[in-house]
Every structure is written in C-alpha cells, then in structure tokens.
Amino acid sequence: MTSLSSGSADAEARRATIRDVAQLAGVGIKTVSRVANDEPNVAPATAERVRKAMAQLRWEPDLGARNLRRSDGRTHTIGLLVGSVTNPFAAQVSRAIEDVAVRRGSAVFTSTLEEDPDRELASIAALMRRRVDGIALMPIAPSQAYLQEEIDRGLAVVCVDREPRGIALDAVRSDSRTAATIATRHLLRRGHRRIALLLDREDLWTAQQRRLGFLDAIRAVGLDTADCPIVPGLRDAESSGMAAARLMKSATPPTALFCGKNLITFGAVRTLQRLGLQHQIAVVGFDDFEFADLLDPGVTVIAQRPSQIGRLAADRLFARIERPGLWVPEVIDVPTDLIERGSGEIPPPIE
C-alpha cells in the first residue's frame, strides 16, 4: 500500500503532463517530446527510460495543446454534417466517410442537421471554433457562399449527395436528374400516362434535380404535365403517405407513383397497401432499402451507391487537406442502378 490517505479516493487523480514524465525519467521535457513524436537523435537508453516513465504515469499527449504549437496547423479532426442519421442512405454515407477518416488518423465530429438551414450555419461555426481540418457536408442552406472565407483560411470542404449553391465546391453525388428521367421513362414505357411525382422539400438540390429529370422525360414524349402532378414538401413517411392517399382519392388518380427518396417510398407503399392498391398502382422509388425485395410486390427502385459516394467524398476531402492549393472544384458523378422488382412493372389499367 502506498499511503493511507490515498485510501479515501476522494480527490481526483491529476492527469500526468509531459513535465511529470520528464521529471520521472530524469530528462528535459523536450526529450520526452522527441520520444513521443518519434523524432531522431535520442540515445536508445534515454528513450527507453522515457518510455518507461510514460507507461508508468500512463501519460498520453494532449492533442489540443500539441496542435496549438504545431506548425502544420492541422488538428487531424474533420466535421461530418449529415441531413439525418436515421435515414439509412445517410447512415451508409457516414459510415464510409468515417472509415476513411479512421484510416487516416483523423477523428470525426458528427452533427445531424435535420435538414435545417440554421443548423447548418451553427454547426459549421462550431466546427470552425474547434479548428477542424475539413468538412464533409450535405448542404441544406440556400447558399454555401459563406464558406468562402473559411476556405481562404485553409478549410477543406466536400459536398456529399447534393451540390453546393452560390459557390463552387467539390461534390460527390448521384446524377439525380438523369436517374429520375430513367425512372420516369421506365414507367412511360409500360404505358403510364398519369404519373405522379412525390417529392421532398424543393429547396433541396436533390429534389430540384429529380423534378427536372421527371419533367425531362414527361416532356420528351409530349405529355400534358397537368396529368402528371408533382407533390413537393414531403419530409417524412407520414406526410408522403397522406399525400399518396389524397392522390388516390382525387378525380383522376395517377396510375403510377415516382417517389423522390426512401422515406417517401416508405409512406407511399404503406398507403397503397392499406388501400389494397399495391398491385394496381405502379411505384418506382429513389433509394434502395432493406426488404424492397420482400414486399409484395417487390419495390422497383433507383439504387444509389451510398458507400461509394462516402468513400469518394472522404478521399477527396483528405486529398485537399493534405495537398492544399488551387485545385479546381470538381463534381464527381456516382452511377445509380435501376432495380426491377415488380412494383415498377405494373401496367396501367386498360381503359
């Protein structure tokens, strides 16, 4: 037993600093620093003594203090701002980004924006105060121009899933517009002439693009867009389900639904099943999801590749962090895949 008073265990143990290690090892603090950073020119015997002292005191360098002095100015920390972690698409993107970060030795500050523009600004400000090296962002604010100043100061930024607005930044995303055209054309080929598009909030870049792609396909066949209603502003499965129900009860209900993202598909499919219409009304959804194949009918989807998107975005982010300079911002396009499972191949009723 070392001492009686230590038995009370009331006072908190103080965390060891580099000075404590130096004293215990009988060397200067700079020598401890050298050993901790694997710098050359330390006598093997000295290094051994220092390492023993480190282990004995369980000393670990304070990265905050280290970063304060280090010349490279890097904190080995990145920020990850996602729309919503509970969205399976976003979760997979996050995971891929975090994977890369861990391999590169960076810690990740994650923050959920809940698709709230104010929260984007607030979160970015918080990350800047913590001096992150870079940020992977799913942009939601109407403009990201406010980032220019931070970028001039050395911040690296990559947009994920959506393109930025008001500023040119690297972005990794699916070509939503083309994918939406392909999905819509898929329904048109089956003979559908009244197709509804259920859409997220239109201030989202992805929603805008998918609307454009939808209209591209509709107009290409010279269809009256009045027969092809667009219902925007659907944030979750509930609102989407209600919108689908309203559509089906209207005077001229659509014969096919194109759902603008996973949560919207969830709501629409649920409503169709509740109304017993799942074998009459065609559905194509954006984003693949668990059980899309096990539902009856299986749900035809445009599958994105979230982990590929995440990995490419992270690679790009670290490339910018490690080799800052005047790169030209670039938009990287990740392919999508149309997966036919039944719901998208239902023909319209014969009139």
Place this chain on the structure above:
Amino acid sequence: MTSLSSGSADAEARRATIRDVAQLAGVGIKTVSRVANDEPNVAPATAERVRKAMAQLRWEPDLGARNLRRSDGRTHTIGLLVGSVTNPFAAQVSRAIEDVAVRRGSAVFTSTLEEDPDRELASIAALMRRRVDGIALMPIAPSQAYLQEEIDRGLAVVCVDREPRGIALDAVRSDSRTAATIATRHLLRRGHRRIALLLDREDLWTAQQRRLGFLDAIRAVGLDTADCPIVPGLRDAESSGMAAARLMKSATPPTALFCGKNLITFGAVRTLQRLGLQHQIAVVGFDDFEFADLLDPGVTVIAQRPSQIGRLAADRLFARIERPGLWVPEVIDVPTDLIERGSGEIPPPIE
C-alpha cells in the same frame, strides 16, 4: 479594390487571433477576452468597439487554446462509440444522444466500433488524447475495467444498450433477458415445442442475456433444450439467413424462430420467404423495423425504445459531467413492447 497583389489569391489568409482583435479595437487582449466571455465590468463603449473589431476580423475564439487555460478543465466535447451506425437501432440511439449534446452545447466525436474489441480500446485512447468530458459507449470488449483509471481522472462514462463488464458503470438498456422470456413464452403459448434461437456473437452482453431469457422460458415449461437449438455467432443478415436455411433443412426443423436482433430477423425472414415457409414457421424478432407491418405476414417483434434509451443515457452522462462526485453507478431499465403482427402467432403444424 484594396490592392493589386490580393488578386492573385495565392497566399492563404491568416486566421485572426485575439491579439489582432485587441489591436484593432485599441484595447488589451484581456478586455477582448472579457467581452468574448460576457464577463462583467467592461465599459459599454469599449465592449461595442471590441465587438465591432471581432465582427470585422470574423474572429472566433480557438476552443482548443481556451480549454488549455480554463480552470474547469472541460472541453465541451463528448465521445460516442456505437457498434454500427448502419444498424437502425444504433442510429436512433445515436441521434437521441447527439440531440441532447447539441442542446447542452457539446460537440460529439462519433466512432463506429464494428463490434471490434480492439477498436473499442483504440477509440477510447484517441478520445482521451482529445480530452473529452465524457463517453457514451456500447461496450464490446470483454471487460471495461481499463476505464477505471480515466474515471478516477474525471472522465464520465455511460454504457448504452449493454452493461459493462469487470467494472460498475451507469448503463441504460432494455431488460433483454425478461424480454426474451416474454417472446419465447409467446411462442410456447401458441403450442410451439421446437423453437430455435438465432443469436449474435455470445461475447455481446445482449446476446448472453437473450439466451438466458430464452432458456428461462424453455425450462419453466420443462421442455427438453435439445429440441430448442441455439445458433450463436450470427453477425449479419447473410449469416443469419444461411443459419435459418440450415435449420429448416435439418431432420427435425424448428416450428418457430426467435431472432436475437434486427439484422438476424432480416436474414431469417428473407430465407423463410425464399423457401415459401413464411406462413408455416413462426417468427418473433428482437427490435422493431421499418416495414415489419407490411411484410406478409407482418413480423411480430420485441420493440426496444432506442430514442428513449439514447436520451436517458445522454442525460445521465451530462449529469455526471456537470456534477462529478461519488455517485453510485446505476442501471436504468427501459421497457420493451411485444408487438403482435402475425408471424409470431402462427401455430405449429398439427402432428
């Protein structure tokens, strides 16, 4: 235009420090510090000048530097170590924890452990080097005793979803053992006598508990446990699906499956549907999931309450951070709900 050379935009802008602000405002740095921290005793006119300078230089304090000197020693940063973000249960828990953290003004380092014990140790070490105030942990390593030292130094820790081993810590989780008993009894009441338990790796606390609860129910009715095989070690939907297929092809296949967590349910349901057995074999799954109600048959589950678990865990964590002291660690039990949807109510075949 300010100058010609600034047009080259080649050099990076230097980030303003408190000294720059002080100089611009014509005051000492301590006065800037006072204004930044809303300390009293600054003349209104001075404060106004300082605030103007801050805005002009877009100065934001460096939280790393601030923390180095601050007496309370808090970094307003917590760590969140989850098994896997792509697991919807874990995603909901994470989201709830992050919500609380943001409201309390703390940033969150998130790290995915992928159920790897080594990664738990490595991630915790990384968080300690960054001097987080507290950690919310889904424990995976065989023992968390190694945390004692950090706790003595003031770290707050709360376990989520699983209890710690080798040390007493706060924990917020479902009572998996009782829930498993309830689920098993549900099947027994329908007359099932050959029930299989599909289980995750048994080094996970939850898996151990669910096994115990399963056996409690089996033994309570005096059943031969040989007829009730336990298949452990199922990490994902694929391995679970294969295990289910093997079981169904065995000499005396079970008439009911109890699936130990969401991913396992996914695999088992998929296999049963592929074999066309979904209306013959009963299934009860642990964890609710999207579309459990829309499958045919609907999947009966033990639903956990992930956001409640996350919220309670975070509340507890911040309570410990804000009022450190010798609290007695406590295990908080969050209720589960058995939701009947059809698959769990299928009776065994008449022999």
Place this chain on the structure above:
DNA sequence: GGAACCCCTGACAACGATGTCAACGACAAT
C-alpha cells in the same frame, strides 16, 4: 593539435487563449 562535424540534450520562447493581480481614475465618505 585543431578544425569540422555529428549526436545528444535541455533552456527558452511560442502557440492562443484565460486567471491573477495591481494600477488607474472617479466618486463618496470622512
């Protein structure tokens, strides 16, 4: 023998902020 070099080492300043403290001026009370 001396210059030149290399290895090893620690004193000290610095990073960007806050804590401590003393000095200053204005004002009230004696």
Place this chain on the structure above:
DNA sequence: ATTGTCGTTGACATCGTTGTCAGGGGTTCC
C-alpha cells in the same frame, strides 16, 4: 485633504505541448 471603494483596464504568468537554438562531448580528418 485624505482615505476607501468600485468599476475599468492591461501586464504578465500560465495551461501542455513543440520549434529553435546553443552547448557539450565524442569522433574523424587534416
């Protein structure tokens, strides 16, 4: 006029680390 109090302010030390630099000691090469 003197003293005391209070609001305001900035010089300086400090947090835990790394960058700079100079010095001591040994070896090698003229």
